[in-house]
Amino acid sequence: MQRTSAFNVVSVALGLAFLYLPIAILVIYSFNASRLVTVWGGWSLEWYRELLRDQAILDAAWMSLRIGALSATAATVLGTLAAVALTRAGRFRGRLLFSGMVYAPLVMPEVITGLSLLLLFVAANVDRGFWTVTAAHTTLTMCFVTVIVQSRLIGFDRSLEEAAMDLGCPPLRTFLTVTLPLILPAVAAGWMLAFSLSLDDLVIASFTTGPGATTLPIRIYSQVRLGVKPEINAICTIIVAVVALATIASSLIVKRGAVRRAREGLGVQV
């Protein structure tokens, strides 16, 4: 029974409109020539030019990109290891604590994670800045990577690994040449998610940052508290565009991986 009733069409349409209208309005008004929000003064790129002259925003964006890339890479390595440990290592001492620690940050309120990490850095007498924010973001985002990679590892034909090892391939080499290529789409998707979560984070970064390490969300937040500004609309539009492109790209990667896997799967059967 695949009949789509009018009620279903309307509820999907209304839901999607609710999700996209505010962002669409934001994007449109970033091209508004008038400084007043309600007054439409025609199309203009003035706020983007203004943005290019705003050194503080540019510095913050560069800082966020560096923190995001570094923490996403570290989180991908750690998160993938954790996923492999949870699905392949069988029982080990402290497994319950381990899985608890992996899942807890997913639901932990950000204020608590941020506060506890800051107190750690103070207790350890570390200078706060670039590295502390990176470490904090790595901790937060590796858990998301673990969940994504783990779901791929669970639905994975383990006989491929066993076959390689029966033929005398050592475990590490089996992982690198058999397992890793097969879970690569999930690993890539995990990196993307970690990167965008890091770019997005305000609360944890505010707690763990120090002088000279203002990230983009912290900068935007301090501007937004003073009221709506067309420049902020412009920087938000740029972020939305980058994120949309990255998401579409990553979903294409995953899809291509799935198609290739399906083909290879057929090949193995034949």
Added chain:
Amino acid sequence: MSAKVKRVGGGRLTVLIPYLWLAAFFLVPFVIVVKISLSQTAMALPPYTPVLDVLAGWDGVKQFAAQLSLDSYRLLGSDELYLNSYLKSLEVAGVSTALLMLIGYPLAYGIARCPRGLQPLLVMLVVLPFWTSFLIRVYAWINILQRDGLLNDVLMRLHLIDAPVAWLASDTAIYIGVVYSYLPFMVLPLYASLEKIDPSLIEAAADLGCPRWKSFWRVTFPLSWPGLAAGALLCFIPITGEFVIPDLLGGSRSLMIGQTLWTEFFSNRDWPAASAIAVALLALLLIPILVYERLQKCAIGEAP
């Protein structure tokens, strides 16, 4: 770990590296929070005493234990500000979760009833806003809700209101922001459980003369219950500790607990009080977190 069965990734380092990282950056900080919540405010930096002096050996530990105090927790109990912000958080989380169910259910149901080929695209469209910045999504609503914003403009042109309404700095604005930001968290688990329902069950109900609304109520709705529960928990827990949304959209009259913690830490520099709030908030959230953990386990157990 037995060496008899060689497994990929069975090596000790695979477990050890993430384990140590999480212990250092998740577990230890937590112990520190609990410790500081039992300390007293001091003027010097770090602004709390006592500091555990490990070098002083056992005497140091004894001295440390003697100085622990429950003052911060007493403060939480005595000042109405804290109790009120806990209640406010629970109220906002409860009401928003209910609203999310009301709005998310028709959306998830509609997607699950669309043609198969279209469903992945619709799901991606629901998830896409989640990937854009949280801050930006909240900010987008300031554009719309502010005094000379779009909503007032449209309503006045339609002659529904005569004078601009102050939408911002109100609970209404918080609810709009929360529902908007958390909608994907509700829709995804709901869709996952609705999509799994075997259509032949509903056909069977129809063949037996059951009206559509009744078969929805007696067949579909009970079967979607796990998704609804997972969605509710996924929304309720983070909303309780939410900071950005109430801070940007809400008023300053009553604060949510995340804001109180933030103010206590950044403005009043009372670290023990902030830590005590964190511990108490966590205690409050432990029940839904444990339920969530159980659900997660069930979900993983079900997977082949």
